Amino acid sequence: MRAADAVTAVLLLAGSGFCAVGALGMLRFPDLLTRLHAATKPQTIGLLLVLAGVAPQAGPVTAVTPLALVAVFQLITAPVTAQAIAGAAYRAGVIDPATLTLDESGRGSGAGP
Amino acid sequence: MTPAVRAAVSRLGMAAWLLAVWLLLWGRAGAQILIGGVVIVAIVYLVTRLPAVPTLKRVRPPALALAGLEFAWDLLVSSVVIGRHALHRPRQVRGAIIEVSARTRSELIVLAVTASISLRPGTLLVDLDWERHLLRIHAMPVRSQDEADSTRDGVLGTERRLMRALVTSEDALEEDESTGEDR
Numbered sequence: 105m106r107a108a109d110a111v112t113a114v115l116l117l118a119g120s121g122f123c124a125v126g127a128l129g130m131l132r133f134p135d136l137l138t139r140l141h142a143a144t145k146p147q148t149i150g151l152l153l154v155l156a157g158v159a160p161q162a163g164p165v166t167a168v169t170p171l172a173l174v175a176v177f178q179l180i181t182a183p184v185t186a187q188a189i190a191g192a193a194y195r196a197g198v199i200d201p202a203t204l205t206l207d208e209s210g211r212g213s214g215a216g217p
Numbered sequence: 218m219t220p221a222v223r224a225a226v227s228r229l230g231m232a233a234w235l236l237a238v239w240l241l242l243w244g245r246a247g248a249q250i251l252i253g254g255v256v257i258v259a260i261v262y263l264v265t266r267l268p269a270v271p272t273l274k275r276v277r278p279p280a281l282a283l284a285g286l287e288f289a290w291d292l293l294v295s296s297v298v299i300g301r302h303a304l305h306r307p308r309q310v311r312g313a314i315i316e317v318s319a320r321t322r323s324e325l326i327v328l329a330v331t332a333s334i335s336l337r338p339g340t341l342l343v344d345l346d347w348e349r350h351l352l353r354i355h356a357m358p359v360r361s362q363d364e365a366d367s368t369r370d371g372v373l374g375t376e377r378r379l380m381r382a383l384v385t386s387e388d389a390l391e392e393d394e395s396t397g398e399d400r
Binding site: 122125126128129132133134137138140141142144145146148149166167169170172173179180182183186187190191193194195199203204205206207208209 | 238241242244245292293295296299300302303304307308310311312313314315316331332334335336337338339341342343344353355357359360361362365
């Protein structure tokens, strides 16, 4: 059991580290889109690592399968949420041009079409 | 395959996936659970008519495994990059909105590409112009034109890998017509 415990310890710590960094980024990044990056993605990998860390402790395979489902649904739904919010911000024209080095669409910074 | 057969196959695939989720939620497979699952899936089918997901013509497992591995690696590396920016001078981080012309004509590949883009720290889909096959992507951190170009190359690379792994009928058609020429 020692090896499994070590794996769990490392993965749980790494996962919570990523989640913490994601939260920190959300607090400290300058605008909506950059915050969205921090809110949706280090958090996703954090959750995956936490789940992977829990799996060795869960015992029978039947207890592990719901963890796999959680991971799958996180991977399916996280991009949808992120794209919905980012798309809404882009179309509403509320993206701050000061945070962009370049805008090839020439539209995101304006007031929309 | 005729369109009708294809739609039926894809609905059956959806039903199988629902049944798999049902079994995973129970965590064990018994006769009662299986029958209950089939009944539930049948009811869901009757109520929603389950969407016909576009089907694949061919899957290349080694290429798919490679795409998965590269995705996991990208996810890890760029999580670290974003994390470093969150800790170190976050106010000065700059992004960019870049346009990428999609090569694929398949909605399924675009779905896979956009999901992969949006899951990966550093890129986020903000708009999709399907008429012109244009993806608008917000990328961070981007400080110069060179970095924007390398992000674009990364997205195109993801698309190329996914197209190699998953062959769809739309893209197979495209390859025949354009004699494999890049556009």
